[in-house]
Amino acid sequence: MGEFDLIRRFFTRPAAAPGVALGVGDDCALLQPTPGMQWAISSDMLVEGRHFFAGTDPRRLGHKALAVNLSDLAACGARPRGFTLALALPEANEAWLQAFAQGLLQLADAHDCPLVGGDTTRGPLNLCVTVFGEVPTGQALLRSGARAGDDLYVSGHLGDARLALEALLGRLRLPQALLQGAQQRLEQPTPRVALGLALRGIASSAIDVSDGLLGDLGHVLRASGTGATVDASIAITLIAVCADSESAKCQFDLDFLRQSALAGGDDYELLFTAPAALRSAVAQAAQACGTAVTRIGRIEAEPGLRLVDAQGQALDAQRYASFDHFG
Numbered sequence: 303m304g305e306f307d308l309i310r311r312f313f314t315r316p317a318a319a320p321g322v323a324l325g326v327g328d329d330c331a332l333l334q335p336t337p338g339m340q341w342a343i344s345s346d347m348l349v350e351g352r353h354f355f356a357g358t359d360p361r362r363l364g365h366k367a368l369a370v371n372l373s374d375l376a377a378c379g380a381r382p383r384g385f386t387l388a389l390a391l392p393e394a395n396e397a398w399l400q401a402f403a404q405g406l407l408q409l410a411d412a413h414d415c416p417l418v419g420g421d422t423t424r425g426p427l428n429l430c431v432t433v434f435g436e437v438p439t440g441q442a443l444l445r446s447g448a449r450a451g452d453d454l455y456v457s458g459h460l461g462d463a464r465l466a467l468e469a470l471l472g473r474l475r476l477p478q479a480l481l482q483g484a485q486q487r488l489e490q491p492t493p494r495v496a497l498g499l500a501l502r503g504i505a506s507s508a509i510d511v512s513d514g515l516l517g518d519l520g521h522v523l524r525a526s527g528t529g530a531t532v533d534a535s536i537a538i539t540l541i542a543v544c545a546d547s548e549s550a551k552c553q554f555d556l557d558f559l560r561q562s563a564l565a566g567g568d569d570y571e572l573l574f575t576a577p578a579a580l581r582s583a584v585a586q587a588a589q590a591c592g593t594a595v596t597r598i599g600r601i602e603a604e605p606g607l608r609l610v611d612a613q614g615q616a617l618d619a620q621r622y623a624s625f626d627h628f629g
């Protein structure tokens with residue numbers, strides 16, 4: 303199977319989406335911008351051995367390659383319009399490609415986000431997606447908009463991906479039933495696109511949690527020139543595996559669970575701020591798109607990140623450092 307056969311068989315589909323004047327097949331794709339909208343564009347690369355284990359289920363890998371990019375659009379409150387895929391493959395394995403394309407294109411269809419082009423080459427397995435979305439001019443959610451007095455929220459669950467990672471690395475024993483749930487969260491994250499759209503005009507800032515809650519919050523605080531206090535006692539309630547199974551909580555060191563939720567990474571939830579006066583608007587937006595959100599703290603004028611327990615006692619935030627690719 304040559305390069306062009308491969309592209310035709312697995313990555314070319316007839317369905318033309320509105321706004322896609324030209325998809326796969328020519329030197330460029332042509333996308334028609336909607337008047338009054340800005341493009342929101344993001345790229346994310348997944349490298350074997352760095353972002354996923356060799357032998358990861360290709361269907362899940364296809365899903366994740368696009369999901370992490372849709373998550374960036376969600377964080378900006380942008381609507382997906384299309385994406386490109388740059389793919390380096392060690393070999394043209396048909397079964398692998400079939401499954402990979404299925405996972406990728408199923409998620410693409412669910413978000414009306416067609417594959418419009420890309421590049422394919424031989425090399426160590428490497429997946430790079432660039433996603434194109436659009437947002438009404440001036441309305442994108444940014445990291446820089448948090449203001450003192452704003453509430454701080456996170457969507458969905460945090461920490462499960464880290465528990466799965468530790469288990470897969472053999473550093474943690476996770477009962478099979480719990481591992482399955484956690485591994486699903488690690489390998490097939492749900493991008494919070496609907497929530498991002500619903501938060502336009504409500505949230506003052508947003509970011510998606512890819513490197514861990516505290517680390518990603520640090521980006522918001524620096525960009526906004528503010529500080530924050532986070533209630534660490536909520537952290538454990540954010541871990542789905544613990545919420546689903548009472549026994550799970552007892553199996554682990556509480557501090558380890560707290561660390562997984564606060565610094566775990568690979569969660570792809572939205573971390574956002576909103577004025578306290580808009581609490582009911584936040585609740586309505588979350589309910590309308592069926593995604594739970596939890597208020598975990600507040601933004602303050604005093605720079606820095608303060609972590610407190612249920613009694614309001616200070617905890618050492620430095621102990622919960624984020625996962626750093628170059629660390």
Ligand code: ADP
Pocket residue numbers: 309313314325326327328329330387388389417418419420421422
């Ligand atoms: P060029 O030589 O101009 O770089 P290519 O031969 O690499 O073009 O690609 C031919 C067509 O196939 C282009 O439209 C390109 O966007 C598309 N394409 C290549 N690889 C992929 C892929 N993995 N997924 C989707 N489209 C692809």
Ligand code: MG
Pocket residue numbers: 420421422
């Ligand atoms: Mg090319």
